[in-house]
Amino acid sequence: QSVLTQPPSVSGAPGQRVTISCTGSSSNIGAGYDVHWYQQLPGTAPKLLIYGNSNRPSGVPDRFSGSKSGTSASLAITGLQAEDEADYYCQSYDSSLSWVFGGGTKLTVL
Amino acid sequence: EVQLVESGGGLVQPGGSLRLSCAASGFTVSSNYMSWVRQAPGKGLEWVSVIYSGGSTYYADSVKGRFTISRDNSKNTLYLQMNSLRAEDTAVYYCARVLLHRAFDIWGQGTMVTVSS
Secondary structure (H helix, E strand, O other), X not given: XXXXXXXXXXXXXXXXXXXXXXXXXXXXXXXXXXXXXXXXXXXXXXXXXXXXXXXXXXXXXOOEEEEEEOOEEEEEEOOOOHHHOEEEXXXXXXXXXXXXXXXXXXXXXX | OOEEEEEOOEEEOOOOOEEEEEEEEOOOHHHXXXXXXXXXXXXXXXXXXXXXXXXXXXXXXXXXXXXXXXXXXXXXXXXXXXXXXXXXXXXXXXXXXXXXXXXXXEEOOOEEEEEOO
């Protein structure tokens, strides 16, 4: 299983707000390492969505936001759109000198 | 344009070897941390290895002793030498650039490696 824990799936209707949680431990998120989020559309490479807990790369809509507290982090998506349907992954760094990912969350837009 | 293009994937028998390449454009590989990340069919992302700008290398426990990451500065290319391949190494392998925050900001399109007899 993955070092970071995410819910396997979330869903929401167009226009709604959804959140995806990411839970780690004292050796990664709780140790102060940043959390990053990726969006992976079917059949494509992951795309950086949020870096440094809450920063958006150029071109990422402000409907996407991230936060971190303690050993957990969250990705929020407001104003859900059909094109947001994808897999979302959180990622951090671990004191064991390794990069770690969550298991991924499949977002379904109803 | 900043871009990464992987190549070298294919079908290999258990115990065999394969070398993946990742050609970069628009930036200098040797000035950045560079990494390999893999994704088994229908599964999540798994970090494989990283090479720092200073040359230090680190590996996931699952590949330590079998895989070697390297780079050719003259070709601006990253490599992953994979030996003693196992069925569980079957995956799409992505190369990625690592930001200062330790996030992966640029990804290649991926190359598929299938280990099967």
